[in-house]
Amino acid sequence: MWLSKKIRYHFMKDLGVPGIMRFSRTGKKRRPRKKSTSLGPPLVCNSRLRELMATHYLLSRYAQGAIPVAWVTSGAPVEILRPFDFYTFYPENHGALCGAQKLGPELCAEAEVHGYHQDLCSYARIDLGHYFSGKTPVGRLPKPDLLFASNNICQTVVYWYKALAEYWKIPLILFDTPYNFGEISEVDISYMVRQLEEMIPVLEQISKRRFRYRRFQEIVGIAKEASLTWGEVLSTMKARPSPMTIFDAFNHLAPIVSLRGLPAALEHYRALLAELEERVAHGVGAVKDERWRLMWDNIAIWYKMRDFSNLFAGRGMNFVTATYTNAWSETIGYLDEAKPFESMAKAYSLVILNNNLNHRLQLMERLIQEFQVDGLVIHSARSCKPYSVGQYDLKRLVTERMEIPTVVIEADITDSRAYSEEQAMVRLEAFFEVLEG
Amino acid sequence: MTGFHSPSHKEYLLKQREVYGRHIFGVFPAQYPRELLWAMNILPVEIWDPPLDTSHASAHLQSYICSIVRFGLEFIVQGKGDILDGFLFPHTCDSIQNLSSIVNDYLKPGKPCYFFYHPKCPYRESSHRFYIDQLRDLAAQLGDQVGELDYNQFKQCIEKGEKVASLMRELYSLRASGGLSASNVEFYRTIRQGEFLHPDDLIPRLEKFLENSRGSQASETSVIMSGVLPNPPEILALLDELKIRVGDDDLLACGRRYLVPPSQAKDPFEALAERYFHMPPCTTRNSPIRGRLEDLINKVEGSNAKGVIFWIVKFCEPELFDMPHLIEGLKKRGLPTLVIDVEPNQELTGQLTTRIEAFGEMIR
Numbered sequence: 001m002w003l004s005k006k007i008r009y010h011f012m013k014d015l016g017v018p019g020i021m022r023f024s025r026t027g028k029k030r031r032p033r034k035k036s037t038s039l040g041p042p043l044v045c046n047s048r049l050r051e052l053m054a055t056h057y058l059l060s061r062y063a064q065g066a067i068p069v070a071w072v073t074s075g076a077p078v079e080i081l082r083p084f085d086f087y088t089f090y091p092e093n094h095g096a097l098c099g100a101q102k103l104g105p106e107l108c109a110e111a112e113v114h115g116y117h118q119d120l121c122s123y124a125r126i127d128l129g130h131y132f133s134g135k136t137p138v139g140r141l142p143k144p145d146l147l148f149a150s151n152n153i154c155q156t157v158v159y160w161y162k163a164l165a166e167y168w169k170i171p172l173i174l175f176d177t178p179y180n181f182g183e184i185s186e187v188d189i190s191y192m193v194r195q196l197e198e199m200i201p202v203l204e205q206i207s208k209r210r211f212r213y214r215r216f217q218e219i220v221g222i223a224k225e226a227s228l229t230w231g232e233v234l235s236t237m238k239a240r241p242s243p244m245t246i247f248d249a250f251n252h253l254a255p256i257v258s259l260r261g262l263p264a265a266l267e268h269y270r271a272l273l274a275e276l277e278e279r280v281a282h283g284v285g286a287v288k289d290e291r292w293r294l295m296w297d298n299i300a301i302w303y304k305m306r307d308f309s310n311l312f313a314g315r316g317m318n319f320v321t322a323t324y325t326n327a328w329s330e331t332i333g334y335l336d337e338a339k340p341f342e343s344m345a346k347a348y349s350l351v352i353l354n355n356n357l358n359h360r361l362q363l364m365e366r367l368i369q370e371f372q373v374d375g376l377v378i379h380s381a382r383s384c385k386p387y388s389v390g391q392y393d394l395k396r397l398v399t400e401r402m403e404i405p406t407v408v409i410e411a412d413i414t415d416s417r418a419y420s421e422e423q424a425m426v427r428l429e430a431f432f433e434v435l436e437g
Numbered sequence: 438m439t440g441f442h443s444p445s446h447k448e449y450l451l452k453q454r455e456v457y458g459r460h461i462f463g464v465f466p467a468q469y470p471r472e473l474l475w476a477m478n479i480l481p482v483e484i485w486d487p488p489l490d491t492s493h494a495s496a497h498l499q500s501y502i503c504s505i506v507r508f509g510l511e512f513i514v515q516g517k518g519d520i521l522d523g524f525l526f527p528h529t530c531d532s533i534q535n536l537s538s539i540v541n542d543y544l545k546p547g548k549p550c551y552f553f554y555h556p557k558c559p560y561r562e563s564s565h566r567f568y569i570d571q572l573r574d575l576a577a578q579l580g581d582q583v584g585e586l587d588y589n590q591f592k593q594c595i596e597k598g599e600k601v602a603s604l605m606r607e608l609y610s611l612r613a614s615g616g617l618s619a620s621n622v623e624f625y626r627t628i629r630q631g632e633f634l635h636p637d638d639l640i641p642r643l644e645k646f647l648e649n650s651r652g653s654q655a656s657e658t659s660v661i662m663s664g665v666l667p668n669p670p671e672i673l674a675l676l677d678e679l680k681i682r683v684g685d686d687d688l689l690a691c692g693r694r695y696l697v698p699p700s701q702a703k704d705p706f707e708a709l710a711e712r713y714f715h716m717p718p719c720t721t722r723n724s725p726i727r728g729r730l731e732d733l734i735n736k737v738e739g740s741n742a743k744g745v746i747f748w749i750v751k752f753c754e755p756e757l758f759d760m761p762h763l764i765e766g767l768k769k770r771g772l773p774t775l776v777i778d779v780e781p782n783q784e785l786t787g788q789l790t791t792r793i794e795a796f797g798e799m800i801r
Contacts, residue, residue, distance in 0.1 A: 115760060120758060187574060385535070390497075
C-alpha cells in the first residue's frame with residue numbers, strides 16, 4: 001500500500017468526505033418528487049441513509065491502494081474481514097442500485113456482448129458489465145485485492161466471483177456452507193469453523209495485518225447488535241398502521257448488508273428505530289389508508305419500486321413484511337462473542353436460502369400470523385434460482401394452509417427486459433379482486 | 438463393432454431386485470459415491486434425461502429452470518419412480534438443491550430421500566475431513582434402511598469402481614489416439630450404461646466393447662465436447678455422418694466423472710475421498726476456470742482435436758458462467774468453438790444441423 005494513498009484515504013475519511021456531505025446538505029436541495037396522495041410522510045431517516053451510503057461509495061474510491069479492499073457477497077461472514085481493516089464493497093448492493101436507477105439492461109448488455117448469457121443472474125451481469133465497460137452510477141468502484149464469497153445464498157455468486165477472480169487474477173476465498181436438507185449437524189458446524197480458522201493466515205497474508213481476536217469479538221458484537229436492531233426496525237411494521245412499507249425497508253437494508261460489523265450501521269438503525277417508534281406512538285402510517293396488509297417473497301424488483309409503492313398504496317395495501325428483508329435478522333441471534341466461530345457458522349448457514357423449503361414455508365406462516373398479513377405477492381425472479389425454484393408449490397401451500405390470496409409475478413431483480421407490465425398487471429388485477437372481495 | 442444393445446431399464450432393475458435382492462435408488466446428477474451404494478447392496482440408477490413430456494413439472498417449476506431438473510421432477514410426478522426404494526440427491530447446483538426440497542418437503546413421494554453435500558472448491562484440509570464425514574454419515578443413514586455397511590464388501594466395491602474407471606480411462610485414451618473404431622453414438626450409448634448398470638454387469642460390457650472396438654478410427658477430424666450430457670444423440674449421429682470423431686469430452690455426465698485417477702489409499706473412505714478430490718475439474722465442484730481451461734487444452738492436444746463444441750443445456754448456470762472465459766482462452770490458442778444451446782430429447786432442427794455442418798467444414 002502506498003503511503004500517499006494511505007494519507008489521502010485517512011484525510012478523506014476523517015475530513016474530506018464528511019465535509020463534502022456537510023456541503024451537500026446545505027447546498028443543492030433534492031428536486032422534490034411528485035407527492036403520492038396515498039402515501040404518508042416520507043421517513044426523515046431516508047436522507048440519513050442516502051448520506052451514509054453516499055459516504056460509503058465515495059470513500060471506497062480512495063480505499064484502493066490505501067487499505068486492502070474486498071468485494072463480498074451479501075451473505076458472507078464479513079466480520080472475519082473487519083479485524084484486518086478490509087474496505088468491503090458489495091456488488092449485489094451496487095447491482096440493486098443500478099437496478100433502481102434503471103441501468104440494469106444497459107450494464108447487463110455489456111456482459112452479454114462478452115458472452116454472458118441473458119439467462120444468467122442480472123446482478124452478476126451488471127457486475128461483469130461494469131468490469132468490461134467501467135460504467136457505474138457511482139462514479140468509480142474500487143478494484144478489489146480479494147473476493148470473499150459464501151454460497152449460503154446461492155452457488156451463482158461463486159460462479160460469478162470465479163469469473164472475477166480470473167479476470168483480475170486475485171484470490172477468491174469461499175465460505176462453503178453445506179445446504180440444510182434437514183437439520184444442521186455438528187459435522188457441518190465443525191467444517192465451517194475449520195474453514196474460518198483456515199482463512200485467517202490467508203487473510204493475514206493478503207492484508208499484511210495480524211489477526212486480532214479481541215477486535216474480532218467486538219466486531220461480532222457490533223454486527224449482532226445492528227442485526228437485532230434491524231429486526232426491531234422490521235418488527236415496528238406489526239403495528240397498524242405500519243409506520244413504513246417494505247419498499248422503505250428494501251432501501252434501508254443497504255447498511256446491514258454493506259456495513260455490517262461497523263458502528264455506522266448500528267447508529268443508523270438506532271435512529272431509524274427511534275423514528276419508527278415515534279410514528280407508531282402517534283399512529284402515523286406509511287400508507288394513509290392501510291386496509292390490507294401484504295407480504296412480499298423474494299428480492300425486490302428494483303426498477304419497479306416506486307411504481308409498485310404507489311400502485312399498492314393507492315389501493316390501501318401495504319407490504320408489512322418480506323422474507324428477503326427478514327433474512328438479515330432471522331438467524332443473527334445465534335451470534336455469540338464468546339464463541340465467534342461456532343456462532344458465525346450457525347448464523348450464516350441457517351439463513352433462509354441455505355435452508356430447505358419446509359423451513360421457508362414455516363417462516364412464511366409465522367410472518368403471516370405475526371404481521372397479520374392478508375395476502376402474499378411472490379416475485380418469481382429469473383435471476384435467483386434458490387429463491388424462485390419451489391415458489392409455485394409454496395404459493396399452493398400458503399393459499400391452502402393460511403387461506404389468504406396469493407399471486408406470482410414473473411420478473412427479474414434488475415433486468416427489466418424480463419418483465420412484462422401487461423402480464424404482471426393482469427395477474428395483480430386478479431389478485432386485487434380476490435383480496436378486496 | 439459393436440452390436441451392443443442395452444437391456445430394458447425396467448426389466449433389468451426388476452431382475453436386480455428379484456435375483457440379487459438389491460435396493461434400487463433413483464439418483465439425481467451428478468457427483469456421488471457409487472461404490473458406497475454398491476457396497477450397501479444399493480443399485481444407483483441415475484435420473485438425467487428420461488424421455489418424458491414435462492407438462493406436469495411445469496406446474497411446479499418456472500419456464501427458466503433447466504430441463505434436467507424438469508425431467509427429474511416429471512419422472513417423480515408421473516410415478517415413474519414407483520419401482521424405486523429411495524432417492525439420493527447430491528448437491529449439484531441451486532436448482533437441483535431446491536428440487537430435492539420440493540420432492541422431500543412438498544411432494545413427499547413416499548420413498549426415503551437422502552442428500553449428499555460434497556465440498557466445493559477451493560479445497561482445504563477441512564474439505565477433505567468433511568467429505569469423509571459426509572460419506573460416513575450417508576452410510577449410517579442408508580444403513581437404517583438397507584442394513585449396515587460391510588467393510589469388506591466396501592473394499593471390494595472400491596476395487597470394482599477402480600476396474601470401471603480403468604476401463605473408462607482405456608476407452609477414452611484409445612479414442613483420443615484414434616485407436617477406437619466405435620462411432621460416437623456407440624461410444625456414448627455404451628459408457629452411459631454406467632448410469633444404471635451394476636459393476637458386475639458393466640465391467641464385462643465395457644471389456645467386450647473395448648475388445649470389439651479396437652481398431653483405427655475412420656474419422657480423421659476430431660473435436661472435444663464440453664457441457665452436461667450427450668443428448669440428443671442425433672447430434673452424435675450427425676457428427677458420425679460428417680466423419681467427425683469426438684476425441685475426448687469434458688461432459689459432466691461422462692468424462693468429468695468417469696476419468697478418475699486410481700487411488701492408492703487402503704481405507705475405502707480415504708480412497709473415495711482421494712478420487713473425489715482428483716476428479717477432472719468441474720463446474721459443480723466450483724473448480725477454478727483456469728484449471729478447466731488447462732484441462733480442455735490438454736484434451737485438445739491429447740486427441741489432436743481441431744475445435745471444441747460446447748453442448749449446453751439451456752439455463753444451466755454453472756456451465757454458462759464458465760463458457761465466455763473458456764471460449765476466449767481457446768480462441769487465443771486459435772481453436773474454433775461452437776456453442777450448441779439445446780434441450781435433451783429435442784429433435785435436431787435444420788438450423789442446428791446447418792450450424793454443426795458449417796463448423797465441421799471450418800475445422801476440416
